[in-house]
Amino acid sequence: MKKSKVARGYFLNTVVIILLFTAFQILTSAKGSQGSFKLVLIPSIWQCCYLMVLAASLNLVLGFMGQLSLGHCGFMAIGAYTAALLSLACERAELFEGKSDPAFILVLFSSVIAAGLMAAVLSLLVGIPALRLKGDYLAIITLGFGMIIINIINNLPFCGQDGLALGSAGASLYKNGLGFGSKAKVQFIWFALLVTIISLALMFMFIRSKYGRAIKAIRDDEIAASASGINTAKFKVMTFAYSAFFAGVAGALYACTNATLSTSSFAFTNGGILNSTFVVVMVVLGGMGSLTGSVIAAVIMFLINYEIKNGQWVSALPASLSGIFEYPMLVYAVVLIVVIMFRPKGIFGTYEFSLQNLIPDIRRALEMHRTADAEKKEANGNA
Amino acid sequence: MPDERVPVLETRKLGITFGGLKAVSDFNIRIYPGELIGLIGPNGAGKTSVFNLLTGVYAPTEGTVILEGKPLNGKKTYQFVEAGVARTFQNIRLFKQMSVIENVKTACTKDIHYGLFAASFRTPKFWRAEKAVTEKAMGLLKICGLTNEAELPAASLPYGKQRKLEIARALATDMKILLLDEPAAGMNPTETAELLACINTIRDRFGIAILLIEHDMSLVMNICEKIQVIDYGQTIAFGTPAEIAANPKVIAAYLGE
Amino acid sequence: MNTFFQTLIVGLRLGSIYALVALGYTMVYGIIRLINFAHGDFIMVGGYTMIFTVPVALRLGLPAWVAVLAAVVVCSLVGIGTELIAYRPVRKKGTNMTALITAIAMSLFLENLAQAIPSIGPNPKVASQIFKAGGIHIGSVTMEYTTIITLVLSAVVMLILYAFTQKTRLGRAMRCVSEDKAAATLMGINVNSTILLTFGIGSGLAAVAALMYMAQYPKVYTTMGSLLGLKAFVSAVLGGIGIVPGAVLGGIVIGLVESFTTTYISSSMADTFVFLILIVVLIIKPAGIMGKNVGEKV
Numbered sequence: 001m002k003k004s005k006v007a008r009g010y011f012l013n014t015v016v017i018i019l020l021f022t023a024f025q026i027l028t029s030a031k032g033s034q035g036s037f038k039l040v041l042i043p044s045i046w047q048c049c050y051l052m053v054l055a056a057s058l059n060l061v062l063g064f065m066g067q068l069s070l071g072h073c074g075f076m077a078i079g080a081y082t083a084a085l086l087s088l089a090c091e092r093a094e095l096f097e098g099k100s101d102p103a104f105i106l107v108l109f110s111s112v113i114a115a116g117l118m119a120a121v122l123s124l125l126v127g128i129p130a131l132r133l134k135g136d137y138l139a140i141i142t143l144g145f146g147m148i149i150i151n152i153i154n155n156l157p158f159c160g161q162d163g164l165a166l167g168s169a170g171a172s173l174y175k176n177g178l179g180f181g182s183k184a185k186v187q188f189i190w191f192a193l194l195v196t197i198i199s200l201a202l203m204f205m206f207i208r209s210k211y212g213r214a215i216k217a218i219r220d221d222e223i224a225a226s227a228s229g230i231n232t233a234k235f236k237v238m239t240f241a242y243s244a245f246f247a248g249v250a251g252a253l254y255a256c257t258n259a260t261l262s263t264s265s266f267a268f269t270n271g272g273i274l275n276s277t278f279v280v281v282m283v284v285l286g287g288m289g290s291l292t293g294s295v296i297a298a299v300i301m302f303l304i305n306y307e308i309k310n311g312q313w314v315s316a317l318p319a320s321l322s323g324i325f326e327y328p329m330l331v332y333a334v335v336l337i338v339v340i341m342f343r344p345k346g347i348f349g350t351y352e353f354s355l356q357n358l359i360p361d362i363r364r365a366l367e368m369h370r371t372a373d374a375e376k377k378e379a380n381g382n383a
Numbered sequence: 384m385p386d387e388r389v390p391v392l393e394t395r396k397l398g399i400t401f402g403g404l405k406a407v408s409d410f411n412i413r414i415y416p417g418e419l420i421g422l423i424g425p426n427g428a429g430k431t432s433v434f435n436l437l438t439g440v441y442a443p444t445e446g447t448v449i450l451e452g453k454p455l456n457g458k459k460t461y462q463f464v465e466a467g468v469a470r471t472f473q474n475i476r477l478f479k480q481m482s483v484i485e486n487v488k489t490a491c492t493k494d495i496h497y498g499l500f501a502a503s504f505r506t507p508k509f510w511r512a513e514k515a516v517t518e519k520a521m522g523l524l525k526i527c528g529l530t531n532e533a534e535l536p537a538a539s540l541p542y543g544k545q546r547k548l549e550i551a552r553a554l555a556t557d558m559k560i561l562l563l564d565e566p567a568a569g570m571n572p573t574e575t576a577e578l579l580a581c582i583n584t585i586r587d588r589f590g591i592a593i594l595l596i597e598h599d600m601s602l603v604m605n606i607c608e609k610i611q612v613i614d615y616g617q618t619i620a621f622g623t624p625a626e627i628a629a630n631p632k633v634i635a636a637y638l639g640e
Numbered sequence: 641m642n643t644f645f646q647t648l649i650v651g652l653r654l655g656s657i658y659a660l661v662a663l664g665y666t667m668v669y670g671i672i673r674l675i676n677f678a679h680g681d682f683i684m685v686g687g688y689t690m691i692f693t694v695p696v697a698l699r700l701g702l703p704a705w706v707a708v709l710a711a712v713v714v715c716s717l718v719g720i721g722t723e724l725i726a727y728r729p730v731r732k733k734g735t736n737m738t739a740l741i742t743a744i745a746m747s748l749f750l751e752n753l754a755q756a757i758p759s760i761g762p763n764p765k766v767a768s769q770i771f772k773a774g775g776i777h778i779g780s781v782t783m784e785y786t787t788i789i790t791l792v793l794s795a796v797v798m799l800i801l802y803a804f805t806q807k808t809r810l811g812r813a814m815r816c817v818s819e820d821k822a823a824a825t826l827m828g829i830n831v832n833s834t835i836l837l838t839f840g841i842g843s844g845l846a847a848v849a850a851l852m853y854m855a856q857y858p859k860v861y862t863t864m865g866s867l868l869g870l871k872a873f874v875s876a877v878l879g880g881i882g883i884v885p886g887a888v889l890g891g892i893v894i895g896l897v898e899s900f901t902t903t904y905i906s907s908s909m910a911d912t913f914v915f916l917i918l919i920v921v922l923i924i925k926p927a928g929i930m931g932k933n934v935g936e937k938v
Contacts, residue, residue: 144915229464
């Protein structure tokens with residue numbers, strides 16, 4: 001009985017994803033050239049895609065394994081630069097001509113995989129020494145590692161702080177290699193969605209297997225985990241690398257979305273939406289230990305950020321209030337503190353959304369709420 | 384008369400020193416398959432330290448732990464478990480945020496051999512292993528009387544059941560010897576009686592050796608065949624419950640001289 | 641040889657600033673096992689306080705450094721406020737990691753709040769001269785007055801702090817709470833107020849560090865504390881976190897590494913070397929140079 005329920009869940013998810021995907025493709029081919037669809041919606045989806053993968057990948061380490069990593073954007077930077085450089089090299093080697101060349105699709109996929117692998121391999125350099133230590137040190141070492149990575153990329157002759165330039169300063173991603181313009185973004189939106197869906201699915205499979213059980217055990221009690229026969233060091237390093245792999249993949253998607261790369265976008269904190277702290281905020285809001293929560297939080301945070309920057313209502317607010325929104329990080333900091341104070345495991349905690357359980361779960365939650373209310377009323381009545 | 388059988392667990396001159404303090408010294412024990420041995424001693428005698436040495440949580444400063452003739456020097460805790468030593472903890476250490484059955488499945492490390500590929504693409508091998516592990520875990524929960532609580536979070540169990548879940552989790556490792564650290568601590572008489580029954584079932588069903596630390600004297604005297612008494616990290620007596628009860632050294636250690 | 645001595649002096653000066661900040665980290669970590677990420681931002685708070693108080697001190701005919709007294713008070717209050725408003729409630733409910741995330745959030749909050757306050761704003765402010773310019777020449781090596789004052793002042797502050805923790809009743813209470821909170825309570829020590837005292841003193845030290853930093857680099861900006869704080873924390877970990885002399889040693893080591901890397905290798909690689917040293921030390925000796933390895937009780 002249980003197995004059939006699992007199978008039904010897989011079937012339902014697959015069907016819904018394929019339907020949505022096809023519907024979106026049809027919509028894209030019909031409306032692809034229209035203004036706001038092409039200039040606002042599609043780029044937003046691209047951004048959401050890499051934010052979702054990024055947040056989910058950090059949740060593996062932060063939420064499921066219970067280790068605070070503060071250099072996650074460093075791995076993303078590695079992925080972005082690897083993918084960009086690889087695609088540029090392929091372009092120089094004349095392996096493909098322009099983005100409509102079928103060979104380009106091959107280059108695209110290999111760039112993404114190479115980005116993930118490079119990030120995973122480099123994560124071992126920091127993971128193997130750092131994960132032997134207790135949690136607090138990992139935070140500091142990963143934070144330092146994130147800085148070192150950016151420092152090193154800045155000092156590489158073919159990368160650099162002022163954007164990626166190979167040989168001539170003008171070789172931006174936009175003209176060569178990755179770096180999609182608005183037309184190419186529409187053309188390749190299937191690619192972004194496909195990579196995101198596959199990445200998220202792989203992370204789900206990881207969590208719902210012996211690996212997920214092992215790292216959750218490590219989070220709950222490391223000594224008991226090793227006394228249950230779990231090689232904690234191996235699982236920690238492996239999960240760290242697995243998480244870095246997907247951060248690298250997110251980096252590759254980022255490289256596709258942007259015309260130029262600059263290391264300052266991957267720093268620990270900066271004014272923009274992309275930094276290691278912001279990723280932590282997404283994971284905490286979505287719930288430490290809920291992958292679906294991370295995905296939803298990534299979209300919500302993107303929307304909030306977008307609204308703060310572009311929304312009409314912000315400028316319509318009285319000056320004293322709209323002033324606050326000039327510093328979105330201030331708002332996020334307060335939100336983070338409040339959420340941690342009242343829901344230490346994040347808004348959704350470890351609850352996972354699923355299509356087949358959503359309605360029964362909501363019904364159950366409402367019922368519990370109602371009984372709690374009734375009990376309260378009864379208690380008041382008695383008093 | 385020397386015993387011909389190979390002991391399942393043996394220690395030779397095992398000892399550990401914490402910054403000058405000899406917590407355990409010259410600890411020798413031989414446990415044969417199917418035996419139930421009690422380890423007792425006054426508070427702070429070093430009982431839990433012995434357990435930590437026997438499971439690789441502490442590395443000994445002297446001596447060796449030998450499992451079925453193979454020394455385990457320099458091995459990590461998980462390797463002790465692989466070799467066949469499982470334990471419970473004095474202060475319960477469950478995976479609190481996981482469900483009861485997941486707690487048990489987590490410890491089934493010897494039954495699962497699929498790799499990252501099989502897990503990622505859900506191959507038949509994955510499903511077979513997961514099914515087998517689920518059945519095994521349900522079986523163990525049944526022995527410990529936790530079938531109805533399988534899907535609940537471990538932290539929501541009452542105290543006595545948490546202790547039993549810890550035993551079920553230890554059993555999942557397919558051990559040859561089970562170390563129980565004060566399994567009856569904090570239990571009421573009914574719960575203790577249930578626990579006793581559970582321990583007996585386990586011994587009969589799995590034919591394993593059990594080493595038990597316990598403060599509840601009546602429990603130890605009732606079920607243990609042999610008892611080893613330690614005080615200040617040193618063995619002061621070893622024998623049957625009747626011998627131990629009559630041993631003047633033991634009485635002196637418990638009552639103070 | 642001259643370059644060598646000059647680099648050594650710069651390293652010592654930088655190191656003593658790191659050491660002062662590291663003391664704040666180490667004291668707080670010692671007592672509540674929390675990396676107070678906001679500690680670096682207390683330096684920024686001290687810096688801005690002095691931006692406003694130095695002119696006042698000068699107008700009253702006092703020397704500029706008197707302004708540091710106001711900064712010490714403000715920083716201590718901010719530190720105590722942070723503990724009361726953010727850390728204490730979270731510590732009661734959450735785990736180590738939620739406390740750590742709160743600390744990061746607090747750091748973000750302070751940095752961005754400073755930017756949002758109109759009279760501070762996101763642009764750097766230039767500080768006025770605090771100590772007398774010039775210096776003593778020994779051969780061809782120059783010791784600036786600022787350097788001398790920095791070295792002497794930090795040595796004095798550290799000695800006072802050491803004497804305080806070792807000889808006074810409050811200092812003993814602090815050490816007692818960091819060893820065992822439950823036992824401290826039984827001994828009649830008020831744990832909460834001891835933690836507050838620790839926050840107060842640690843944050844006050846950040847203000848002194850801000851004075852020395854500004855004497856050398858007369859510029860104040862909202863994110864000035866983040867990298868400085870991070871390196872100071874690295875110093876504290878390097879020396880052995882929770883150990884007062886360890887923080888001093890770690891600070892000096894990091895200062896020297898940074899100044900020698902800058903002089904002899906490349907200024908842009910200095911931070912990389914600082915973190916590499918940390919990683920190497922932690923691999924060899926996980927508890928830091930002066931730390932003792934303590935396992936978890938089972």
